[in-house]
Amino acid sequence: MPSVSASPSIRPYRPADRSAVADVCVSTADEGGDSRARYPDEGLMPAIFAEPYCHLEPELAFVLDDGSGRAVGYVVGTGDTEAFAARFRESWIPWVAHRYPALAGAPRTPTEEMVGLLHTPERMILPELAAYPAHLHIDLLPEHQRRGHGRALMHTFLTALHDRGVPAVHLGMVTANKAARAFYDRLGFHEIAVEDPGPLTYLGRSTAVAQGRAPKGS
Numbered sequence: 238m239p240s241v242s243a244s245p246s247i248r249p250y251r252p253a254d255r256s257a258v259a260d261v262c263v264s265t266a267d268e269g270g271d272s273r274a275r276y277p278d279e280g281l282m283p284a285i286f287a288e289p290y291c292h293l294e295p296e297l298a299f300v301l302d303d304g305s306g307r308a309v310g311y312v313v314g315t316g317d318t319e320a321f322a323a324r325f326r327e328s329w330i331p332w333v334a335h336r337y338p339a340l341a342g343a344p345r346t347p348t349e350e351m352v353g354l355l356h357t358p359e360r361m362i363l364p365e366l367a368a369y370p371a372h373l374h375i376d377l378l379p380e381h382q383r384r385g386h387g388r389a390l391m392h393t394f395l396t397a398l399h400d401r402g403v404p405a406v407h408l409g410m411v412t413a414n415k416a417a418r419a420f421y422d423r424l425g426f427h428e429i430a431v432e433d434p435g436p437l438t439y440l441g442r443s444t445a446v447a448q449g450r451a452p453k454g455s
Contacts, residue, residue, distance in 0.1 A: 243304035243305070244304055245301055245302060245303050245304055245309070245381065245386060246301075246302050246304070247299055247300070247301055247302070247386075247389055247390060247393050248299065248300060248302050249295075249296075249298070249299055249300075250291050250295055250298035250299060250300050250308075250311065250313070251300075254291075254300050254308040254311075255288070255291065257300075257307050257308040257309070258283070258287050258288075258291065258300065258308050258311050259279070259280070259283035259287060259288065261287075261308065261309065261310060261311060261376050261377070261378055262282050262283040262286060262287040262376060263276075263279050263282055263283065264376075264378055264379075265376040265377070265378070265379075266282040266286065266376075268411050268413055268414045269414050269416060269417060275347050276347060276348055276351060277348070278348060280336065281337065281348060281351055281352070281355075282351065284333050284336070284337065284355065285351060285354055285355050286374050287311065287313060287374065287376075289325055289329040290313035290314060290315065290374065291313060292329065292332075293315075293321065293324050293325065293328065293329060294313075294314070294315050294316075294321065296397075297313065297314050297315060297316065297394065297397055297398070298311065298312075298313045299311065299312050299313075299390060299393050299394060299397075301377065301381060301386050301389075301390060303381070309377065309378045309380075309381045310375075310376060310377035310378060310381055310386055310387070310390060311375070311376060311390070312373055312374070312375040312390040312391060312393070312394045313373065313374050313375075314371060314372055314373030314374060314394060314398075314406070315371060315372060316370065316371045316398055316401055316403040317370055317371070317403075318361050318362060318366070318370055318371065318372050318407075319362055319370070321358075321361070322358040322359055322361045322362055323358075325358035325361075326358050326359075329358075330355070330356060330358070333355070334356075337352050337355055337356075338352075339352075339356045340352055340353055340356070363431055363439075365429055365430060365431045365432070365439070366407050366429060366431070366439065366441070368404075368405060368441075369405040369406055369407035369429070369441040370403060370404070370405065370406075371398050371403045371405065371406035371407070371444070372406060372407050372408055372409075373394055373406055373408050374408070375387060375390055375391060375394075375408075377390075387420060388423075388424065391424055392446055394406075395444045395445075395446050396444075396446055398444040399444040399445060399446065403444055404443065404444060405441055405442065405443050405444060406441065406442065406444055407429060407439055407440065407441040408421070408426070408439070408440055408441075409434075409437040409438070409439050409440075410437060410438055410440065411436055411437060411438075412434075412436055412437060412438045413436070418438065418440075421440050424442070425442050425443075426440040426441060426442045427440065427441065427442060428440055429441045
């Protein structure tokens with residue numbers, strides 16, 4: 238009798254997922270596409286946008302398991318951006334600074350720009366976002382997109398925040414990523430005006446899951 242593969246499902250992050258989560262991050266970190274050409278060091282983007290969340294706030298890290306135990310998508314974040322930025326500086330930067338030392342001058346390459354971000358976690362704290370204390374990052378491998386998994390991941394994360402009494406969440410997305418913006422719009426996010434946002438657009442919403450249609454399934 239042929240074996241039947243399990244369906245994809247969402248579960249809490251486990252330390253064994255670290256390499257798979259890093260691969261998802263690298264594979265989606267250039268405006269939703271693979272970032273290896275732009276950022277050749279494959280450890281860099283996960284060290285900024287995925288691993289610190291899994292390390293510092295694992296209770297808010299969830300993965301899409303493809304049914305074989307492999308993480309093919311994730312949502313990570315924090316319920317308190319200001320506190321997270323402080324922990325990032327105090328605990329995370331010393332952990333990775335030997336690989337990515339602080340710059341001696343202005344950044345000259347895309348990689349150096351990202352290293353600059355790594356060493357300035359205070360960039361996460363903007364006065365316009367004070368009413369949205371949580372923030373998140375969500376990514377899925379392309380072959381698992383447009384199947385309802387992103388909505389289900391977001392539903393799981395919002396529910397976890399709401400259960401902790403966190404009222405609202407924000408995210409920063411590259412403005413040029415039109416597909417991502419359409420996804421967030423469908424989930425009830427709205428734009429937050431931020432002075433000098435650079436290449437990013439900031440979006441926010443309540444953590445009450447009724448604002449976005451509940452997923453039909455993962």
